[in-house]
Amino acid sequence: MGAYFGVSTIFVFCLLGISANATVFTIGSSSSSDITQALRKAFTSACQSPYPTKVVIPKGEFKLGMIELRGPCKAPIEITLQGTVHADGNTNHGEEKWVVFGNINGFKLNGGGAFDGEGNAAWRVNNCHKTFNCKKLPISIRFDFVENAEIRDISSIDAKNFHINVLGAKNMTMTNIKIIAPEESPNTDGIHLGRSDGVKILNSFISTGDDCISVGDGMKNLHVEGVTCGPGHGISVGSLGRYGHEQDVSGIMVKNCTLQNTDNGLRIKTWPSAACSTTASDIHFEDIILKDVSNPILIDQEYCPWNQCNKQKASTIKLVNISFKRIRGTSGNKDAVKLLCSRGYPCQQVEIGDIDIRYNGADGPATFQCSNVSPKLMGNQIPRACGSPVTKTN
Ligand SMILES: *[C@@H]1O[C@H](CO)[C@@H](O)[C@H](O)[C@H]1NC(C)=O
Numbered sequence: 018m019g020a021y022f023g024v025s026t027i028f029v030f031c032l033l034g035i036s037a038n039a040t041v042f043t044i045g046s047s048s049s050s051d052i053t054q055a056l057r058k059a060f061t062s063a064c065q066s067p068y069p070t071k072v073v074i075p076k077g078e079f080k081l082g083m084i085e086l087r088g089p090c091k092a093p094i095e096i097t098l099q100g101t102v103h104a105d106g107n108t109n110h111g112e113e114k115w116v117v118f119g120n121i122n123g124f125k126l127n128g129g130g131a132f133d134g135e136g137n138a139a140w141r142v143n144n145c146h147k148t149f150n151c152k153k154l155p156i157s158i159r160f161d162f163v164e165n166a167e168i169r170d171i172s173s174i175d176a177k178n179f180h181i182n183v184l185g186a187k188n189m190t191m192t193n194i195k196i197i198a199p200e201e202s203p204n205t206d207g208i209h210l211g212r213s214d215g216v217k218i219l220n221s222f223i224s225t226g227d228d229c230i231s232v233g234d235g236m237k238n239l240h241v242e243g244v245t246c247g248p249g250h251g252i253s254v255g256s257l258g259r260y261g262h263e264q265d266v267s268g269i270m271v272k273n274c275t276l277q278n279t280d281n282g283l284r285i286k287t288w289p290s291a292a293c294s295t296t297a298s299d300i301h302f303e304d305i306i307l308k309d310v311s312n313p314i315l316i317d318q319e320y321c322p323w324n325q326c327n328k329q330k331a332s333t334i335k336l337v338n339i340s341f342k343r344i345r346g347t348s349g350n351k352d353a354v355k356l357l358c359s360r361g362y363p364c365q366q367v368e369i370g371d372i373d374i375r376y377n378g379a380d381g382p383a384t385f386q387c388s389n390v391s392p393k394l395m396g397n398q399i400p401r402a403c404g405s406p407v408t409k410t411n
Pocket residue numbers: 165166167188189190
């Protein structure tokens with residue numbers, strides 16, 4: 018695409034008008050045109066406006082190159098994406114980003130439109146799920162240091178890498194987000210969050226190739242409710258403890274969610290021989306429905322993919338005040354519940370409420386294994402809590 022804003026008449030960038038509420042910039046408009054320059058210009062003008070502004074990308078199919086929309090801005094900004102923006106299908110990227118929203122205080126993104134990462138060709142060359150030394154691919158949507166934000170009615174399709182990454186956010190609510198990529202697409206985490214405070218993810222649908230939601234270090238006060246996940250790798254806190262300078266995790270609530278056909282359900286994972294010694298506390302899962310989920314409940318403090326660590330050393334990450342309540346449905350394997358805590362720092366204040374997880378395979382029934390943890394039990398547990406001997410992790 019060699020055409021740019023101002024060069025061709027297809028790229029109309031118009032100031033629709035100044036209303037009492039907000040100035041509106043509309044970008045458009047013939048189909049399959051590249052709106053990268055037009056969007057950058059509209060955002061720059063919007064960001065400099067002393068009044069609230071709105072940037073509208075109308076219905077239609079557009080190409081969008083790598084773009085960073087960064088503040089600080091003089092007033093709140095709303096971006097309404099009604100159409101679909103498409104990334105290029107290249108596999109050759111040095112950058113870990115496609116669309117970045119950064120350093121904006123007072124931000125809205127909505128409109129019912131979609132970000133299509135066109136990841137198909139990139140997945141085939143991706144080897145990041147096999148090794149750490151790999152070529153990173155672009156994350157579709159990054160929110161870096163965005164505050165007081167409302168993201169709603171937006172889809173992400175076929176990201177090359179993570180769909181959405183949230184870093185340094187404060188007070189952000191995501192509602193009715195739809196995330197879709199094939200089950201076999203590598204590293205396509207739905208929403209990854211870290212080092213943020215006060216994020217809500219509500220009434221959303223995530224079906225992808227890796228974790229639906231993954232929580233990294235430094236996350237505080239995350240509330241996930243009404244999310245349907247699957248296929249995918251479930252909802253995961255961690256992995257924690259691989260790097261030095263990590264921060265504590267606290268206040269994670271996951272409630273009223275459905276997991277269907279996922280590998281892993283509700284998971285907390287920390288590396289043995291951790292590079293740091295942080296605490297992950299106040300992590301609660303409740304009212305969760307499982308439909309054929311492998312490893313529905315898993316605390317794994319010996320997480321060590323590709324043997325990249327010394328498993329002889331106990332994890333130094335402390336897990337405190339963790340609960341699983343009212344979790345029911347079916348497991349895809351026999352090991353339904355595994356709480357494998359650190360030898361060096363046994364899990365503290367773990368509560369298990371009503372659990373009813375069934376497994377119908379020939380090698381059944383389901384098991385519930387515990388090590389280095391003495392959970393407080395409330396209500397009924399099927400299988401019987403800590404009723405099975407610990408078997409080796411995979
Ligand atoms: C959080 O952000 C929303 C905008 O999305 C705003 O209306 C609300 O006042 C903010 N809350 C706080 C405590 O700042």
